[in-house]
Amino acid sequence: MAEKLYGYAGKILRVNLTTSKISVEPTDEALLKRYLGGTAYAARILWDRLPAGLDPLSPDNLFIVCTGPLTGTLIPCSGSVEFCFKSPLTGIFGETRAGGMFGPKVKFAGYDFIIVEGRAEKPVYLNIFDDEVEIRDASHIWGKTVHEATDIILDEIHNHNASVACIGPGGEKLVRYASIMVDYDRAAGRCGGGTVMGSKNLKAIAVDGDRDIVAADPDKFWEAAMEGMKRVGKRRNTFGILGTIGGLAGLNEAGALPTKNFQTCYFEDAPKISGDELARKYLAKRRACFACPIGCGRYAGIPGGKYLTPLHEGSEYETAVMLGAEALVSDLEAIVRASYLCNTYGLDTISTGNVIAFAIEAFERGLITEEDTGGLKLRWGDPDVVLDLIDMIVQRRNIGDLLAEGVKRAAEKLNKDAADFACHGKGLEMPAHDSRGTGKSIAVQYAIGNPRGACHVHPSWTAMWDFSRNDMGLKEFGLPDPPKDRFQETGVNRGKAFKIIVSFGELASILVICTQAIHGTAEENLNPTRLSALLSALTGWDITAKELLTLGERSYNLKRCFNVREGISRKDDKLPRRQVEPLASGPTKGIKVENLEGMLDEVYEALGWDKKTGIPSKEKLSELGLQDVADAVWKKQP
Secondary structure (H helix, E strand, O other): OOOOOOOOOOEEEEEEOOOOEEEEEEOOHHHHHHHOOHHHHHHHHHHHHOOOOOOOOOOOOOEEEEOOOOOOOOOOOOOOEEEEEEOOOOOOEEEEEEOOOHHHHHHHOOOOEEEEEOOOOOOEEEEEEOOEEEEEEOOOOOOOOHHHHHHHHHHHOOOOOOEEEEOOHHHHOOOOOEOEEEOOOEEEOHHHHHHHHHHOOEEEEEEEOOOOOOOOOHHHHHHHHHHHHHHHHHHHHOHHHHOHHHHHHHHHHOOOOOEOOOOEOOOOOHHHHOHHHHHHHOEEEEEOOOOOOOOOEEEEEEOOOOOOEEEEEOOOHHHHHHOOHHHOOOOHHHHHHHHHHHHHHOEOHHHHHHHHHHHHHHHHOOOOOHHHHOOOOOOOOOHHHHHHHHHHHHHOOOHHHHHOOOHHHHHHHHOOOHHHHOOEEOOEEOOOOOOOOOOHHHHHHHHHOOOOOOOOOOOOOOHHHHOOOOOOOOHHHOOOOOOOOOOOOOOOOHHHHHHHHHHHHHHHHHHOOOHHHOOOOOOOOOOHHHHHHHHHHHHOOOOOHHHHHHHHHHHHHHHHHHHHHOOOOHHHOOOOHHHHOOOOOOOOOOOOOOOHHHHHHHHHHHHOEOOOOOOEOHHHHHHOOOHHHHHHHHOOOO
């Protein structure tokens, strides 16, 4: 008889939309002990099940809903869910996270993972309550916005306590960066997860349940959870007050706020779109996800006027910068409106803002014309241009059809010099943290782009080290001191720091908790030692802090190998030309990435990757228990 799985639901729900077959299988305990759960477990499934070169929009692509052992428990910030798939935007490993209630509800329904494959003949949605799983017709809500569809689904299933992960017209129209929206406004925005759902004719998943999560040692787990809640709760009076947008003004003053399609990192009108301004004028209240003591969510709206907008969660830092500063828009009401439209249309605000800024510059350079835009003049600082382009993108109308393909494909189609100012990493649009004005760790992170492309938080915000100067409780695990000058590139132990931070960062997506729970200082986060205590008490397995970091390293390397199998190597670990040009103005004027190759050499060496190819070495993969993966990725190498 199998050992009881404490902390886990113990089951995986499989749904084949082509055959309408619904099945349940046990979660593999042996895999759990090697990967723990979340995106690491999903990465193993995708590695084993998906052949190289598979079209991400094929019915054979898998869409995996992931929870982790800590999801839905008493620990702080345990309300996350991760979605994994091969990305239709980048063609490599795709993962995207959202907060809210969906992850815990999947666990309460009795599942660690939901794996969806195939394609339905007509639009459908899944309704899950414990063992009751239905594939329901969604033809009548296909074309509806996220908010409209979510309301209809909750009414139809007669359960307003359920959590709904839903796509909007963006996913239906296969915009390559369509988001999955959880509980109306919590966005799993990156990599095109909503596009994968749309390709499967899957409008939504509604889930609820009443199953318990049982700890192996309830008393010890309670004690460790309350310690974690106390620690992370300290961030409520700092990060929680203004939320993510609260950092906008400070980053601008530091010369680290991407502006005008990354031409500079300083926006003169930043105070007009700051967290203080949002709180003073438009904030209705703060919102928190499941078991979150921070409450970084903003619930805001515009009560009247040209940009009338209903109350919704949004106007995060990334949204305000990418839909505001990047297009030189300083009208906060228009930015709140744009945030709402992206949410209810199901569009990633980061990618949307990036391609809009790119389009404005392309228009300025004559690469896009009024004939392409249907007569719309694309101008910097015009909020109506941003709003009109959002509508064009979601409808795939005029130039919106090209922009819906993402900035990399758009630049390739425009040809000429468009690639010089298309800011992406392996096809994923760069977010609101510049690789020059912030800190050089971000330059390496964007260049390697592992696992999902140019991202600042997956697996971790490495700029915690050289920009924020925050050790996150990793000093005892060998994290070196940061350089005195955040712009110094080589010779500062960057490789060693990078390896430790990404190994730690992977744990958030493996355990499926919010990254904010680990990004605090050593006194206010879930560091490896605290996570070790939590997991050991929950699962009954003796898991040391050092073993957790090794597990994070294993996950990081497995995802890299997934991408290597898709053709990724050192030749692809690069920055776009715009990101190696000197910044045009502001406090960081003239700063650029000087020696990316030197930094990559140091990072590859620390990671145990081959410097010539950028592939994890056979020895490293064998050390991590990934011998079969090593055999697969190295058999074709010279």
